[in-house]
Structure formats: C-alpha cells, structure tokens
Amino acid sequence: MARFLIVVLPVASHLNAPLAIGQALQAAGHEVAWCGPRSDLRPLIGPDATLYPTGKRYFRNGGDTGMASVRSLWEGHVLPVNRFIRDAADQAVAHYRPDVAVVDQYAMAGALAAHRHGVPWATFCVGTLELTPPARELPEFDEWVRSQLTRVWALTDLPVDETIDLRFSPYLVIGLTSTALTGTTPLPARCVLTGPALGHRPDAPAFAWDAWDPARRHVLVTVGTMAEHLARDFFQRILAATAPLADRVQVVLTASADVLPDPPAHVLVAPRVPVLELMPHLDAVVSHGGLGTVTEALAHGVPVVVAPIRHDHPMVARQVTDAGAGIEVSFGSATPAELTAALTAVLDEPGHRAQARRVGESFAAAGGAVAAARHLAALAGGHIDHCPTGTATLA
Template sequence: MARFLFVVLPVVSHLSAPLAVGQALEAAGHEVAWCGPRSDLRPLIGPDATLHPTGKRHYRPDAASGMDSVRSLWAGHVLPANRFIRDAADRAVADYRPDVVVADQYALAGALAAHRHGVPWATLCVGVLELTPPTDEMPEFDDYVHAQLARVWAMTDLPVDPALDLRFSPYLVIGLTTAALTGPAALPARCVLIGPALGRRPNAPGFAWDAWDPVRRHVLVTVGTMAEHLAHDFYRRIVVATAPLADRVQVILTAPPGLVPDPPAHVLVAPRVPVLELMPRLDAVVSHGGLGTVSEALAHGVPVVVAPIRHDHPTVARQVTRAGAGRTVSFRTATPAELTSALAAVLDDPAYAAGARRVAESFAAAGGARAAAAHLAALAASAPLSHQEAR
C-alpha cells in the first residue's frame, strides 16, 4: 500500500473533493496525510489523521470580473497563499516522505515541494479556469498566468524548469468534470476526467426538515462561501423573483444571518445546509457557477440556473448551457422577471432535466473519487523503486 500527502489551500469549496478522494484511498487500504490549515481540516479528517499544519491566510475576493478577477485571484490569493505555505509544504514532504503528493491546482507550493524532493505528484483541478482557460474572452490570460508562475518559481531557490507548468503535473492531472461539460476543449497532458468527487462530509450541518413542504417543488439558492458579501442585492431579487412561484415552489436559500431579513413564507434561510443530503430532493439549483455546487447538482440530475460572478464561473455557465442542463443569467443585472423566467424554464421544461440527467450519466461512468483513487494508486505503483526504498 502507498502513502499519499494532500496539500490544500484554506478555501472551503476546495476541500470536499480532496476529502472524498482521500476517503477512497483509505478505503482501498492506502495511507493518507494532509498539509493545510488545521482549523479547516481537522473537523473533516478526524482527530487521528496525520496533519502537517500550514496555518491559515484568509482570502476575501472582490467583485471584479473578467481578467480583473483573474489578476485579483493571483495577486490577492494564489501568490501570497503559496508564499505563506511554502515552508510548511516543503517540511511536510520531507518529513512524511509520501509516495505521491496530491496538490490542489493552486497549491503550487505542494508541487514545488514534490519537485524539490523528487516525489511524483498529481494535480487536482477543483475548477475549470486553468483546465479549460477562457482564452477567447481573455486573450491575455495565458501570458498573464505564466508571468505569475515565474513569480512562484522566484519564491524558491530551485532552478526554473521552463518545461514544467506548475499548474499541471507531468505525472497526472485529475479534472473534476467530464467531456459532457468541457466539450472538445483541449486538455493538459496526462489528464483524466473523473467527474465530481463526492464523499462523506463529517461537518455537514443539520437541516430544519420540519419546515420542509413535501407538496411544493424545491429550489436551492447559493453563491457558495466566498461571495456571500456580494450577494445582498442578488438575494433580494431572487426573493422577489420567486414570489410568483410561491404557491408551488419552496426556496432554500443559504445566507448568513441578517443578509435576507424577514424572508417570506416560501423561503427558508440557513447559513449552511447539508448539500448532498438535499440534492436528491431538489428540483432546481440557482448557483454562482462554482464547479463544486454545479457538479453536485448535475450529478443528481438537477438542472441549474447559473449566475456567474468571476473566475471560472462564466466558463461553467457556458458549459452548463451548452449541455442543455440549465440557463444562464446575470448575477449583477438580471431583473426579478428575468430570474423568474429562467427558474420557471428549468423547473417546467423537461429538456433541462433531461440534459442534467445526461451529464449525471457521464459523471457516473467517469467514476468520481474511486476512479481518482485508482489513478493515484497506479501512479504510486509506478514510482521509481529508488524513491520508495529511500522512504
């Protein structure tokens, strides 16, 4: 059996997939350790799991879109976060001596540490911004990102390897999607698409099931955990938009206390919900376009209304629309009437549910977390004997 070290960043939406893959590896008899923020990881991995803590650097994204959001992502989060965890990631690889490092695509310090110590690593792509870059809409994207990668190399004393793109492992790249969404997009070398990685979530919150109306249809509205500070007006418009549907639709809206004051009777507001428990019971999801939430919905055959905000959200929205699994609206400018129309369409037109089911079938065939674990185990088995003996 092999040893795997997961290197993650302190972004809640980036933790569910590696957790599921780690669970699948452990179920197959492998040993799994973690490098990341103790406060985020310990409730997920339990008290006995091996954890190499990095500390936590908070990231509060702004409302920028397009290339401005990409610049904000790299300058405000990726670069400082990797500078912050660089030494901890290096110590974790040196001390734990894994057979394979599994690094979040933006945890570039994990890739660098593996490279330094001669350990093969896999890239886990929890979004599609890098996997299927929006170069048609952002022609400067590639040049800008490569300039930022040069700055990452400059954080170390390692000689720059111009053939090595730290975003994509030369050993294995795992994408949490399928061709049903990406279409014919060119993918990195050694890339496998396994669909969403879904597993147990020990920190899932409870839910007020006594308020659940079994007669009405159900819609989950969420903008994830990183954009709630931008969502006040969007949520206001959603509440107005769903009023004409209130006799037949119940809305479950995730928002912190006070963001949606005095919700009407057809709207249940909760700061967090057990998403995977809710999904089989939902008829539609309204989302900002984070790949995790959208994939979780589509994995259950639930159509989506996507209101993209930034980063890879517009790409996800285009992919959902192209797959016939949902509609796209403007997060910033969609009127209540436009939101009502989009939501009524995905609820009432069976073509959208059929599109979501087609994507769900592709996800199931791709294998999810168990497929990722199998690819990682194969990579560990192919590691040079010299490396395994050194451990």
C-alpha cells in the first residue's frame, strides 16, 4: 500500500473533491495525510488523521469579470496563498515522505515541494479555468498566466523549468468532469477525466425536512461560498421570478439570514444545506457556475440554470448549454421575467433533464473518486522517469 499527501487550499469550496478522493484511497487500504487549514480539515478528516497545518488565508473576491477577475484571482489569492503555505507544504513533504503528493491545481507550493524533494505529484482540478482555457473569450489568458508561473517558481531557489507547467503535473492531472461537458477541447498531457469526486461529507448540516413540501417541485439556488456578498440583487430577482410559480415550486436558497431576513412562504433560506442529500429530491438548480455545484447537479440528472459571475463560470455555463443540460442567464442583468422563463424551461421541457441525465451517466462511467484513487495508486506503484527532479532551498 502507498502513502499519499493531499495538499489543499484554505478555501472551503476546494475541499469536497480531495476529501472524497482521500476517502477512496483509504478505502483501498492506502495511507493518507493532509496539508491544509486545520480549522477546515480537522472536522472532515477526523481527530486521528495526520495533518500538517498551513493556517488559513481568507480571500474575498470582488465583482470583476473577464481578465480583470483572472488578475484578481492570481494577484489577490493564488500568489499570496502559495507564499503563505510554502513552508508548511515543504515541511509536510520532507517529513511525511509520501509516495505521491496530490495537489490542488492552485496549491502550487505543494507541487514545488514535491519537485524539490524528488516526489512525484498529481494535480487535481476543481475548476475548468485552466483545464479548458477560454481562448476565444480571453485570448491573452494563457500568456498572462504563464508569466505568473515564474513568480511561483521564485518561491524556491529552483531555476525556472519551462518544461513544467506547475498548474499541470507532468505525472498525472485529474479533471473532475467528463467529455460530455468538455467536448473536444484539448486537455493537458497525462490528463484523466474522472467526473466529480463525491463522497461522505461529515460537516454536512442538518436540513429542515419538516418544511419540505412534497406536493411541489424543488429548486436549489446557490452562488457558492465566495459570492454571497455580490448576490443580494440577484436573490431579489430570483424571489420575484419564482413568485408566479409559488403554487407549484418550493425554493431552497443558500444565504445568510441577514441577506434575506424575511423570505416569502415558498422560499426556504439556510446558510448551508446538505447538497448531496438534497440532490436526488431536486427538480432544478440555479447556480453561479462553479464546477462543483454544476457537476453535483448533473451527476444526479438535475438540469441547471447557470448565472455565471467570473473566472471559469462562463466556460462552465457554455459547456452546460452546449450539452443541452441547462440554460445560461445573466447574473447581473437577467430580469425576473427572463429568470422565470429559464426556470420554467428546465422544469417543464423534458429535453434538459434528459441531457442532464446523459451527462450524469458519463460521470458514472468515468468513475469519480474511486477512479481518481485508482489512477493515483497506479502512479504510486509505477516507475516514473519522465519528469526531472532536483533539490532546492526555500527562497
């Protein structure tokens, strides 16, 4: 059996997939240690799991879109957080000596630590921004991001190796989607698509099932964990859009009580919900376009109304609409009437649900967390000679 070190970012939305992969590795008999924020990880991995804490650095994104949002992501989060976790990641690799490091695509300090200590690493991609870059919408994206990678290399005294793109391991890249969404878009070398990694979530909150109306259809509305401060007006438009449907639709909306202090009777508001527990009972999801939420819905055959905000959200929205599994609307300007029309379409037109089920079937065939664990075990057991290794000290 092999030893794996999973390096995560201190961002709640980036934890579900590696948690599921870690569970699958342990179920197969492997040892798993973690490097990431203690406050987020310990409730998920339990008191006995090996944890190398990084501390936590918060990031609150603004309302930028396009390349402005990409620059904000890298300059405001990716680069600072990698400097923040670099020492902890290096110490974790040096002390634990894993057979394979499993690294969040943006936790490149983990990749550098593995590279520095001669340990093969695998990248897992929780989004699509880098995996299927927006060449049409943002033609300058790739060149600009590559210029930022030299700043990540500068976290050690290793010379920049232009043959290694730190976003994509030269050993194994795990994409949490399938070709039913990515289509024929070229993918990085040594990339496998496993579909979403879904597992047990020990921190899933309780849900007020006594308020659930089985006579109505159900819609989950969520903008993820990092955009609620941008969504007040969108939520108000959703309330107006669902008012004409209130006799047949019940809405579950994830938001803090101060955002929607007095919701109408057909809307249940909660700061968090047990998403995977709800999915089999839902008829539609309204999402900001985060890959995690969208693929969780499609894995259960639930069609999606996507209101993209920034980063990879527009690409995810386009992939969903190209697959016929949902409808895209404007987060900033869709009118209540337009939102009503989109919701009515995904609820009442059978084609969207049929295509959502087709995408979900492709996820099941790809294998999810179990397939990801199998690929990682193969990497741990194989002879790797195609990636240069070196030693360095931290800058």
